[in-house]
Amino acid sequence: MKNILIADDHFLVRDTIAAYLDAAGDFKVFTAHDLGTALEIMDGLESIDLLILDYNMPGMNGLQGLERACKSYPACKVALMSGVANRDVANNAMKQNARGFIPKSLSASSFINAIRFILAGETYFPFDYGTTSSEEKNYGDFAKISTREMQTLEQLCIGLSNKEIARNLDIQEVTVKLHVKNLFSKLGVSNRTQAALLAKERHIF
Amino acid sequence: MKNILIADDHFLVRDTIAAYLDAAGDFKVFTAHDLGTALEIMDGLESIDLLILDYNMPGMNGLQGLERACKSYPACKVALMSGVANRDVANNAMKQNARGFIPKSLSASSFINAIRFILAGETYFPFDYGTTSSEEKNYGDFAKISTREMQTLEQLCIGLSNKEIARNLDIQEVTVKLHVKNLFSKLGVSNRTQAALLAKERHIF
């Protein structure tokens, strides 16, 4: 049973992956929402076998966060994960001590395989990733959902109205409507019920 | 491993109970939505140990359905289940060959116990049930949800709009609104998202 720590600031991405790994059975999964708390967990009781860091995450500062993690915990395998980084970033990550670069465009099964590969002591690097340095797409899974949008989604998932959400988040109702609308397009749904059902289905909340 | 057949025309009641029994582990659960299909299943491959019949269900015609089932399958234990029947009905059911009378007001754990009790060869009858013949309450679980309302709920659970539901059921939008409103009060929720989430949570659809 290997211990894996996933650090990503987006619930949607993080918890979906965590749930998936958990279901695989032979992993014990921990999560963090920024580099700071990730390193705190590393210092804690559990010995982590694999640390997966999101490239875009509070505290990362580009590849500085990766470097810091690699130096602080040389015994731990560290992989960089990103949905938007280009080939240059991936290459530079591997030049430091990263054991792998994981694009979020990976399928779920490929993802598991990549992780097993890295845990086995190999390094995982998709050579065909980002054929051109400046190529940047909107990868499969989800478009980036911001913190505030995620908080809004959380309240959508208990069936609250825009007015109630506004009160809870201490913002205006119009602002809630904005977040809600953006959530719809990012999730690919057309109303709040579908959004809530989708989030529940993927075990986000 | 005992075989149990639950016959109830309301998805909400039937499948919630089925799921609960299934989770208990030592039962194999079958379901039917009216007396006719229940008896068909009885004629089928599986030998049913316990048949639970809803008092209000297509084909039952009061206690006639119970009588018919008891006579057709004397080897099978038959219990009557109801959320609205009064003491008279319960008494008459026991006078026929019913092995038990199960009010829907029963708690989940009491329900399991009642079933084990009956399967063990005893008869289950709650003596304090319906202290007065004419007493009729709205019992715990759910108020009766009609066929049409259930169909509406099903479509709510995939996030459809009233207009879309109306088109699918080939009725007017106002009618859908009526069903939706009735669903809310029966489920104890205040909007369609909550209704969908509740139904999903209880694994109805």
Add this chain to the structure above:
DNA sequence: CGAAAATCTATACTTTGGTATATAATTATA
């Protein structure tokens, strides 16, 4: 048959949801 429940529709109304556009302050980061 006759009473009760379920189903359907109509009209009318208020509230909420969802879209659009524009503006601005804040924060992150190259």
Add this chain to the structure above:
DNA sequence: TATAATTATATACCAAAGTATAGATTTTCG
């Protein structure tokens, strides 16, 4: 420091959701 993304707000508008009441039809069942 300049640029981009996030967050927030305002105004305005239309569509959809939800409530209420009343009437009509059909089904169910004693």
